[in-house]
Amino acid sequence: MRPNTMNKFGAVLDDFGMESMLDKLMKDFIRPLSRVFFAEFGGCSLDTHHGFIVEYGIHRDRELGFHVDDSEVTLNICLGKEFSGGELFFRGARCDAHVNSDSQLEEIFDYSHVPGQAILHSGRHRHGAKATTSGKRMNLILWCRSSTFREMIKYQREFAGWCGECRRKKRERERLSIAATKQELLKRRMAL
Template sequence: MGEFYVCSCFYTHNFYIKELGLHAIYISKEQFLIQYSKVLKQHGYSTDERIQSILSQLENELQRRENLGPAFLHRKSIIREKYKMLHPEIFQLKTEFLQPEFLNLVNYCKQSDATVGGVMQYLEETQVKNVYAFPVFTDSFCRKLIEELAHFEESDCPKGRSNTMNHYGLSMDEVGFNDFITTLRVEYMQHITRLLFPEWGGGNLDSHKAFIVKYKVGEDIDLGYHYDNAEVTLNVSLTDNYQGGSLYFGDMRTVPLPDTECSEYNHVYGVGILHRGQHMHGALPIYSGVRYNLITWMRSSKIRNQLCPMCNNKPDLVKTVGYGDGFTADAQQITDVCSLT
């Protein structure tokens, strides 16, 4: 694996505040209170106590991001030493975990004369433009993966949550599935994405961030309208014992919400949906059961080195660990993370 970076906007942009339904910029308390004064008033945040609760969330999230690299390495070291796998055989991807329809799709895409029109014959209709669906994992693999995740949750190993929007998910890399996801991206998904998303680096997806999201009544039950920090996203449904929770899609993030009509998609067990990372989407509330999804944000450094998708500027690179946010030194300007804290 080469050397990857984050953009410095990772420490200032896209701070999610669920109560406000807002992805905010947070540079300082003063800047935030001035920039979002109207939004705060609209949501009834008029007292010092209520405003301070928002500011505390932002400060906690900033500290989490600043400590992310060392904390990640610390957790991963403990997990590697202490965690006893329930199903060790699933930590490396094998063809027997994959649906025959998926293997047929990939085999077609590998052909030198494969076309977009030909690919469509292997895909399921979603009725959402540029969102594609196809079976990915077998029932047996999905069951074992869920059992493994539950086993990990019950262990005393540290847990690093996947993002600010989902509080009960898990990082696939920390649990030990990085090689699994790398194989999925390189040997399978990239053959599909090079045909469906060529202009968005589909043939050069050189890094990823993979995580589990979990929805359960009394915990997280939905997901707000957002876009992903990815060129292409694969979202695989791992369970079918829940009700509600339909996905909904709007347009690309550059299209204002008032001009967007959203379309629903009922995700099916074992099926993956593939879409542009910047395609706005969300998840409606579940009202019974437990829903697990495997999300893989696939990134192309050739695309994001030109323009950071989170701040819309030439990326100002900050050294990090692992894949970071998928930027490479080709984007030039590099900042030491210590100068940001």
């Protein structure tokens, strides 16, 4: 079975009997960190996971296109030994309505994989992987999910506080409202 819809090379770890180990990793380590760093993304209520290995290299997947994960929080551990390229690029967290919107300068972040090290990020943080140009890079990915967060987000009517584009639009509406109020007050003052 393919590990996800974007990768051709890899394996789903639950298929190899690793479900309980990955569940313990999520509950004992990732959930406590996510309570602090990703509470707005459901980090307090992570209850399921999807764990898999992906392979990148010359005769494997070379790169990974721009996307968001099917997770609330993602753990990405670099297992490769010798490789070049394969940097992750992040371009801001987005809700479903704004997933394809432009990135702001302050949202741009690039991350170079280091064997044996990991990055923990929101699944809603748009990202991709640049081409692996030599060697073989392998990563263990753990998508951690919250059924509570997924149910709550269905009923969200106002802006998503964690979506960079929603926040930008809210700030713009506030700026226009303040400018209109100032203009109206100025007109009233001039009329007196």
